[in-house]
Amino acid sequence: MLHANQAAHAWQGSLERDPWVGGMSPQARSRFFQRLSDLGAVDEFEVCWSGGGTPTWALISARLIDYQGQRAVLSTFTPINKMKLMESRLELWAKVFEASAESLIVMDADMRIITVNQAFRRHSLYDLVELVGKRPGFLLAPDNSPEQLDSLRRTLARRGYWQGEISVQRKSMESYPAWLVMNAVRDLDGVTTHFIASSLDISERKASERQIEHMAHHDALTGLANRHVSKLRLAAAIAQARRSGEKVGVLFVDLDRFKHVNDALGHHVGDALLQSVSKRLLQLVREGDTVSRLGGDEFVVILNGIGDAQAIAALLDARLIPAMREPHQVEGNELYVSCSVGVAVYPDHGDDMDTLMRHADAAMYQAKSGGRDHARMFTPQMQEQQLQQLHLESDLRHAAERQELVLYYQPRIDARSGCLNGVESLIRWQHPQHGLIAPDSFIPAAEESGLIVSIGAWVIREACRQQVAWREAGMGDIAVSINLSAIQLKSGGLAATLREVLREFAVTPGQVEFELTESILMDNVDDTIATLHAIKALGFALSIDDFGTGYSSLNYLCRFPLDKLKIDMSFVQDIHGSPQNLAVTKTIVGLGHTLGLSVTAEGVESAADADVLRHAGCDELQGYYFARPMPQAQFIVWLAQSAAPRAA
Numbered sequence: 258m259l260h261a262n263q264a265a266h267a268w269q270g271s272l273e274r275d276p277w278v279g280g281m282s283p284q285a286r287s288r289f290f291q292r293l294s295d296l297g298a299v300d301e302f303e304v305c306w307s308g309g310g311t312p313t314w315a316l317i318s319a320r321l322i323d324y325q326g327q328r329a330v331l332s333t334f335t336p337i338n339k340m341k342l343m344e345s346r347l348e349l350w351a352k353v354f355e356a357s358a359e360s361l362i363v364m365d366a367d368m369r370i371i372t373v374n375q376a377f378r379r380h381s382l383y384d385l386v387e388l389v390g391k392r393p394g395f396l397l398a399p400d401n402s403p404e405q406l407d408s409l410r411r412t413l414a415r416r417g418y419w420q421g422e423i424s425v426q427r428k429s430m431e432s433y434p435a436w437l438v439m440n441a442v443r444d445l446d447g448v449t450t451h452f453i454a455s456s457l458d459i460s461e462r463k464a465s466e467r468q469i470e471h472m473a474h475h476d477a478l479t480g481l482a483n484r485h486v487s488k489l490r491l492a493a494a495i496a497q498a499r500r501s502g503e504k505v506g507v508l509f510v511d512l513d514r515f516k517h518v519n520d521a522l523g524h525h526v527g528d529a530l531l532q533s534v535s536k537r538l539l540q541l542v543r544e545g546d547t548v549s550r551l552g553g554d555e556f557v558v559i560l561n562g563i564g565d566a567q568a569i570a571a572l573l574d575a576r577l578i579p580a581m582r583e584p585h586q587v588e589g590n591e592l593y594v595s596c597s598v599g600v601a602v603y604p605d606h607g608d609d610m611d612t613l614m615r616h617a618d619a620a621m622y623q624a625k626s627g628g629r630d631h632a633r634m635f636t637p638q639m640q641e642q643q644l645q646q647l648h649l650e651s652d653l654r655h656a657a658e659r660q661e662l663v664l665y666y667q668p669r670i671d672a673r674s675g676c677l678n679g680v681e682s683l684i685r686w687q688h689p690q691h692g693l694i695a696p697d698s699f700i701p702a703a704e705e706s707g708l709i710v711s712i713g714a715w716v717i718r719e720a721c722r723q724q725v726a727w728r729e730a731g732m733g734d735i736a737v738s739i740n741l742s743a744i745q746l747k748s749g750g751l752a753a754t755l756r757e758v759l760r761e762f763a764v765t766p767g768q769v770e771f772e773l774t775e776s777i778l779m780d781n782v783d784d785t786i787a788t789l790h791a792i793k794a795l796g797f798a799l800s801i802d803d804f805g806t807g808y809s810s811l812n813y814l815c816r817f818p819l820d821k822l823k824i825d826m827s828f829v830q831d832i833h834g835s836p837q838n839l840a841v842t843k844t845i846v847g848l849g850h851t852l853g854l855s856v857t858a859e860g861v862e863s864a865a866d867a868d869v870l871r872h873a874g875c876d877e878l879q880g881y882y883f884a885r886p887m888p889q890a891q892f893i894v895w896l897a898q899s900a901a902p903r904a905a
């Protein structure tokens with residue numbers, strides 16, 4: 258060291274030592290001196306200088322000079338610690354800027370793009386060079402409303418800030434929704450120097466919002482509008498019709514015997530059938546009409562802009578009902594399903610939504626009880642009938658305790674000998690106001706309300722009591738068959754009821770037979786088999802009723818401990834006029850006999866029917882031809898007078 262001014266002392270440690278050795282790393286030193294020797298001068302060589310103790314960033318400039326006759330190096334030190342700090346911060350911010358998931362655009366005061374980050378380049382598909390110097394207007398998609406853009410400009414100018422949803426156009430001309438935040442950057446004097454736009458692509462969020470919205474308004478299984486939307490659409494259709502003077506049709510569509518499909522083939526087949534029905538309904542209506550699913554197998558169709566009610570009737574009879582009857586290809590099955598439809602028309606049958614829905618429902622109920630597979634238009638009488646039905650259902654609660662229930666008995670005749678085999682007990686309700694009510698009018702309501710369990714228990718006790726009474730009257734053991742409902746079977750207490758009955762009445766269990774329909778048997782097969790075995794273990798007989806109408810699986814049929822098959826009446830009636838019915842009947846007889854079951858034909862109305870059925874191989878016959886169901890007193894008279902002697 259030949260000379261150092263006062264300021265330079267701080268950069269040097271001990272004056273005896275070579276400052277360059279302690280000041281710089283060997284690599285930096287070799288670069289520095291190489292440059293000095295090559296050029297004779299070094300300007301602003303940036304280095305982390307350790308010669309003064311604490312390492313300090315510095316710019317060193319040096320010249321080779323002649324000093325007092327010797328070659329020397331003149332160097333100056335400029336501390337740049339603060340600059341380096343700022344530089345490293347800037348580098349960090351640059352990295353943050355580039356790595357940000359938000360799209361960022363930096364613009365000058367004239368709104369010309371200075372730079373954009375990687376996220377923006379990725380979303381917009383533009384390169385930086387294509388953007389720099391341009392105003393960002395061309396990045397906005399045409400579907401942004403002029404009002405919205407105007408609000409952006411005005412708010413940004415006034416408050417220096419704007420945020421909102423905007424549609425951004427990519428280079429490929431597609432657009433995407435983005436949440437944009439615009440900020441004006443101001444200097445200390447409040448003058449805007451830059452604008453920064455940060456935006457987030459919200460396509461995914463919008464898609465999930467749309468999905469949630471869709472789920473809230475649509476039925477998950479079929480994709481149809483749900484009850485909520487159906488009501489909104491009906492309200493809108495009524496409002497529109499009020500202005501235009503047109504009509505609105507409200508159709509309640511309910512599938513017939515859908516439960517059988519579900520029970521027999523499983524819920525996945527039932528679901529697929531509902532989807533197929535939905536598609537068919539959608540194909541039948543015009544654009545602007547609404548098809549919705551209320552739940553289960555219930556659909557509501559709203560027809561807009563109808564000229565007159567007859568047009569709806571024509572649509573139903575000519576298109577909807579026939580289209581439903583067409584087979585549905587579902588999971589390898591060819592399924593046939595029909596529907597019952599109730600129709601209410603605005604303004605003819607009501608001028609508000611609730612009334613129309615209620616009236617369409619009442620009409621559908623009538624279509625169901627009127628034999629299914631057709632449509633009914635609402636009439637004021639239906640309302641009355643529905644009201645009566647409601648009263649009937651509430652009266653039913655007290656029918657048993659008021660002793661209004663009675664059993665009728667219909668003889669079952671041995672096909673070969675013509676002797677009485679036994680009787681089927683059939684319930685009637687002797688209503689104080691409405692007279693004798695047939696089971697079809699109240700059993701469904703009893704099943705729905707669960708009352709069937711106590712009513713059914715009453716039937717079992719009464720039939721057993723009667724059997725004992727006949728025996729005590731010297732008429733011997735007359736076999737009785739008793740209908741069981743699915744609800745009774747599922748209720749769990751059936752075996753206990755039967756044990757109690759056996760304790761209370763001295764019946765011969767083998768002379769008491771329970772009739773179950775196919776659909777009951779096929780519902781929840783494993784539990785049913787267990788219950789049937791429990792009934793069988795008590796000694797009772799079991800038969801399968803209305804055979805041929807359901808979806809019996811032959812595989813299961815062998816596993817049920819059955820004694821008898823009763824062929825459904827629909828095959829028996831017109832048996833001598835219909836070769837198909839005869840063929841089905843013969844097949845069922847063959848099947849029954851193969852399985853070791855006796856076969857009964859019910860609904861025999863004429864001697865000719867009886868003849869054919871006898872020849873077809875039926876073991877037992879039952880029907881109006883022999884006797885109608887009758888109260889027990891009348892049955893005794895019939896038996897005394899009848900040509901049907903008691904079986905030996």
Ligand SMILES: Nc1nc2c(ncn2[C@@H]2O[C@@H]3COP(=O)(O)O[C@H]4[C@@H](O)[C@H](n5cnc6c(=O)[nH]c(N)nc65)O[C@@H]4COP(=O)(O)O[C@H]3[C@H]2O)c(=O)[nH]1
Nearest residue numbers: 683684695696697716740741742860861862880881882886
């Ligand atoms: N057209 C015609 N019909 C005939 C002929 N012979 C008998 N019938 C009728 O056919 C029905 C046969 O009973 P089901 O199939 O067990 O059908 C029964 C059964 O499913 C149900 N039911 C009756 N009593 C009870 C009961 O105590 N408990 C339960 N759970 N259901 C019952 O109500 C249904 C209807 O019973 P009912 O009205 O008594 O009607 C009876 C009977 O009166 C005929 O030659 N021609």
